Amino acid sequence: MSSPSPAPDASAPKAPRRALAALPPFWAQILLGLALGVLFGWIARNWNVDWLGRTLDEIGGTFVQLLRLAVGPLVFFAIAVSITNLRNVSNAARLAGRTLLWFLITSLVAVAIGLTIGLLTNPGEGTGLTPADGARPESEGSWLDFLTGMIPTSVVTPFADLEVLQIVFLAAVTGIAALRMGERAAPLITFGETALALLQKVLWWIIRLAPLGTLGLIGRAINEYGWDLLGDYATFTLDVYIGCALVLFGVYPLLLRVVAGVDPLRFFRAAWPAIQLAFVSRSSVGTLPVTQKVTERLGVPREYASFAVPFGATTKMDGCAAIYPSLAAIFVAQIFDVSLGIQDYVLIVFVSVIGSAATAGLTGATVMTTLTLTTLGLPLEGVGLLLAIDPILDMIRTATNVAGQAAVPVIVAARERILDREAYDTATSFEIGEAAREDDAQEREPAKAGA
Template identity: 80%
Template sequence: MSHRSVSVSSNTPSSAPGESAAPTAPAASTGPKRRTGLSRVPFWAQILLGLVLGALLGWVARSGDVAWLSTALDRIGGTFVQLLKLAVGPLVFFAITVSITNLRNVSGAARLAGRTLLWFMATSLIAVGIGLTIGLLTNPGAGTGLSPNDGARPEQAGSWLDFLTGIIPTDVITPFTELNVLQIVFMAAVAGIAALRIGERAAPLLSFSEAALALLQKALWWVIRLAPLGTLGLIGRAIDQYGWNLIGQYATFTADVYIGSLLVMFGVYPLLLALAARVSPLQFFRGAWPAIQLGFVSRSSVGTMPVTQKAIERLGVPREYASFAAPFGATTKMDGCAAVYPALAAIFVAEIFGVSLGIGDYVLIAFVSVIGSAATAGLTGATVMTTLTLSTLGLPLEGVGLLLAIDPVLDMIRTATNVAGQAAVPVVVAARERILDLDAFRSARSFDIADADADAGTGTGAASAGGTGGAEGRRGGEPAPATA
């Protein structure tokens, strides 16, 4: 038990054991900050307001051919996405590096990481099965009026050779300038493992990495608070550019993606939580909803990562494990973008181009979805994963051009599904490893992002406040057994 206590206290800001509670005292005495004006409106309501206003302004811009309004919506939405992407490279690098080194404080860290990956793969396999089933039942490419001539070959295409050889960067700068997240993850993993191997000599580097990560997370929280305005611009731009007629052309395909994603989010994950983790799915969604909601709006798993991690910790997952699972999931766990969607996209493109798919092709789709999901890398859009799937099946890459037109509308539900899975799997793993704090899980509630950024990067939160922090979780009211 003493080892566990040291593991928790090593992550607190104070160096003196007797002063460990000091940093939290001011927050307790001052209470919540007083809100004024728009900040009084709950964040979810601000998002909804942005959604409605964006749809209305997009319709006005398109129907009235209002050029200045179209430009304004494009600038607002584009600026929000650009701000999210600005922090992606360094955020992923420092998050992965710090999360790997934090695993040294977790008993059975290798087993936790391995089981997390196995659950990621298992749920991806289920998700791609749902996508294939829906596609085979509905024939999304039939009756659209689209033809191969409507497609255009994408500027960038993924292949297995590119995927395998592209993991290793040629230099340390280009992955950040070109935002190659997969290469950034590779470098961060190497740095984290190397830091663990050299021990105390890496302490200055780890201190810098933790400080840089806290700074980036704090800055990203400020960007996240702009999500209502970003929603207005992104939705407005989508409706202005594409209109409702385009959605009508892709009605079956759009419905399939949404139905498949919703089945995974509200069918597969609740079953796993109830049967494998033996916890309440409803309670899970209460705690994870802010992250799922932001994923829907931002269309970026990496941009949502700080909110996802906070939600996971509030649900009782130990901080040390959550700090690994959140960035790991944000870059590899893509049930929406890399499982449901590629399966449906392959069937859609095959029907448009008159190509028959057999059992072997469906097995290949499942293989690509489970193994190649890291190529999606948590950014907006799933073009790389789609081209990887189509090229593996020998389908024309011009089919990607058919899908890009409707992509922003589909990407919202895909990313929300991604984020839900990135939060659900750590809860399942923590529960099965008996390190989930059930008291924290049962008391978790949806949090307002306007308040949650107050302690971003400071090391405070539900997990540490509850004293569990990866050291002493409870399942069924009993202490977790010590593991090697």
């Protein structure tokens, strides 16, 4: 008689997990997608392979659309829940104020770097571009739009039109009202936390598609613009990348070392998954779950990180709202032969520091650029000149944004003596799949405890 077959080991890893473990590291997948995107884009452009170009466009467009699909509800619940979480933090108002202060300080430093580089290199001179090459954007930004546009005309419209600033307004009002209601709002807060966890779970799935999205986005850019375009924008492109690199690898490490008293190399080792994902996805909000995971692993208390990171993902834009607009203003002024004076540079600083919320953590910085040009009285046709090269520039801008969104909470937590230094000193990088599984385990633990 045959012996009964042994019962399956519940602790044994399932086949899908074994398959995921067999995949190369996430950073290697990203690099592979980048290389294949360049190759396929070059083939599609130089050999006129229309079907390949359309395929790359569909892949890249679908990835961005998936990110944008999650943006509205994710921003709403992330901001609302983060505000309600402040009830669990001592000195919440002080922490919020210090966070905003450091956002402003780093933005001020970033815009100063952008202006300095622009004045030293004159990115608009000798490009061969003329005012006739520009075109007015379909949508514009102005201070009136910025101020009045914060208040939605209905509850549904901001989500349908993806007006992120209005969504932030609704979320802030909801979160503050829930705090004021106290225990009566407990069911609503529980629902919000559950909805946020669900949205983050879906976003983790989308994030895993980033290597494929990278292939499509890079391939589409190469196929559409080619390498010739870089010649006209060489100085401007280098300026943006150099400016962002100075902030990313100069300003943030200096602040971490001098102000927070921590090892900057440890920060970059732990934060690299968020930085690389931001580079390829071009979305601060899309990177939000990874950024928050990074920040918590660096020893920032979860209650504070859950406020500071979503807040930063919609307002902390050193790349898109500080370095880039300052360089863009100088570039457009030189193309259109407009002289800028001291008062204009002061206005650039003001717009960059105060108006960063207009970028709202989405791909591109058109709203912020039009806001800057409008304030300075520069022709909006200059935006048309900048849109041609924008996808290439947006990668480094978003990487800089996300690095700042992780660095500032570390700085504030260290200054307020709530940073877990042991966790910071032992923080390491992680795989995207590993982080998603950690979230699964954390979500299951309360359920097991209550069973």
